């Protein structure tokens with residue numbers, strides 16, 4: 722089974738958690754896209770579903786398949802958010818942000834009553850950190866934030882970290898919110914929750930791609946079918 726089939730299987734399993742009348746957090750990336758397609762299909766069958774997208778790409782996709790997009794207000798309840806991940810450990814801590822959508826994704830995952838991660842089985846790891854950790858920072862005096870990031874990483878045992886401004890075709894990648902991404906090659910992260918907290922304390926850091934203690938359930942698709950962690 723190829724990775725795409727695993728992603729699709731995971732998305733189909735997550736769809737079993739959708740009820741007929743729900744507000745959904747719609748994730749970003751190639752795996753979350755399978756889930757958006759399913760939501761569109763359910764809407765075409767008459768289900769009363771609406772979505773809050775975590776990126777402009779997902780907004781366009783959701784609108785294309787007929788899902789109503791809402792702008793949340795303070796009373797909005799996101800019943801269920803479903804998103805992909807770049808890595809997931811056995812405690813359901815994640816690295817996300819490979820597609821530069823981490824800030825919006827974290828806002829929605831945190832707000833949701835239930836957050837389900839879907840991925841092909843290659844994303845399951847014993848410990849986070851082989852995937853470079855994306856950190857979303859403000860473009861204002863951004864080099865100062867990178868210097869602070871380097872210091873904080875060194876204080877947390879990552880003196881050898883390699884930090885890189887994410888760029889494409891010689892241009893810095895801008896997130897949907899106009900921010901920058903610093904990819905941090907760290908290696909094995911022993912205490913992701915402590916690192917997430919330390920990074921969040923740096924002025925100029927908007928969010929790191931560490932999602933600790935937020936995931937209720939992770940669904941992995943692969944050769945041998947579905948594996949579910951959490952409930």
Ligand SMILES: O=C[C@H](O)[C@H](O)[C@H](O)COP(=O)(O)O
Nearest residue numbers: 750751752805818819820822
């Ligand atoms: O910023 C992007 C997101 O965190 C994605 O959910 C993550 O990178 C996984 O993407 P994919 O499902 O395409 O592997």
